[in-house]
Amino acid sequence: MTFSDASLTALRVFREVAERGTLTAAAAALGYTQSAVSRQIAALERAAGTPLMERRHDGVRLTPAGRIVARRAAAVVDQIDATARELAGLPDDRATVRLGWFASAGAALVPPALARLRRTHPGITVVGREGSTPALVRAIRAGTIDLALVASAPPYRPLDAETPALQVRILTERDLRVAVPADHPLARGHHIDVADLRGQSWIAGTGDDLSMGVWPGLDERPAIAHTVRDWLAKLELVAAGCGITTIPASLTPACPPGVRALPVHGGPGEYRRLLLARLPGPLADPVARVAETLRAIAVESVRDADA
Incomplete structure (x- = not known):
């Protein structure tokens, strides 16, 4: 068995262990058992013909050969993932989406949305800023952000009086x-x-x-x-x-x-709406992906709270 016979699964597992520092953490992240992770690492070491990790009481440490494999494994896995995204019609290049939010949205909604985007669309980088709803509306008009999570209270008037009217989607009430x-x-x-x-x-x-x-x-x-x-x-x-x-x-x-x-x-009754606001017109694909992820997390948060 040569290293060219190493499986993609083994390379993915090895990269996860190298990044997280323990077999237990890697197993939890991948949804595997610890024994399954150990078997993948052992198979990779047999293919390499040399130990790739030192098992220690506080986790693992890469050997010199392991550092080479980790660097190459990351490149291989990234290329395979990029190919899969391209075939699925997802963005295959690096894209930046500028997102604004008000304080409580930043605490409750933005972190889980960004965590999900890192898993599902790693090519998208979200650059964020916090601000009041009026400040975020001005930023949308100025073109300095692409999307904004803003708050609205009764009687739910338009966010501003300018034209064209901003496109607004109600995420929660x-x-x-x-x-x-x-x-x-x-x-x-x-x-x-x-x-x-x-x-x-x-x-x-x-x-x-x-x-x-x-x-x-x-x-x-x-x-x-x-x-x-x-x-x-x-x-x-x-x-x-x-x-x-x-x-x-x-x-x-x-x-x-x-x-x-x-x-x-x-x-x-006193209710507050969480809105996703943007300029009217077609959305670039990365912006649409971020918007849909925010919507999904908002829906899940309401469902979980009412469960």
Whole structure:
């Protein structure tokens, strides 16, 4: 058996082990058993005629021969994957997509979308920036970003008054919730009555943040304990008992320990839309791929939250 007989599967497994540093981590990433990974590495070492890895208590270390194989294996696997993408009609060259998002979308939706894109479309590089919805709309108009995740609150007016109108796709429409300390009297039930929000101390957002802050429509002047832009800082202040704040339902899983995010009953429903906005016209294929991945992750997040 010569090295030219090595299988593509063995090369792919070897590259994964080399990158992750342990057989266990590589097996988890590939969905294999650890014994299956060991067998592929052993077959590759037989084909090479020399050890490629040193097994150590803290993982593996490549031998000089292993470093050569790792470098060549990466090139071979990348070429095979590029060929498969080209045959499937996917982008086979390097493409950059410029994406903007507001803070809570960046926390809840963007990371899993980028992780999926790295697996499904590794030729696409996403360059991102965070901003307020008005700032992102201006960036779309200026042509400095291709797509923007923006927030919209009732009465859901157009994002701006310019022409042509931006093309907007609704990804989710979820209820607004109130985050309270777990030991707060408001946290005792499964929802909060809107009348019980009177007299509370609020951790408000800044500027035009539509996602977090004071509950809309309060029939009193709210008592603002803190004004904070960053959503994580707001929630940590809630956990510390410094006040309560609003939070989009999509961020509920990201609440730190000691915080409950509850729906509000007894008043007009408060909902927030997550929109994907862009200039009108046909989309380049890489931009369309990013847009579809964002849509898929948004749909899955709603399904998982309602499960």
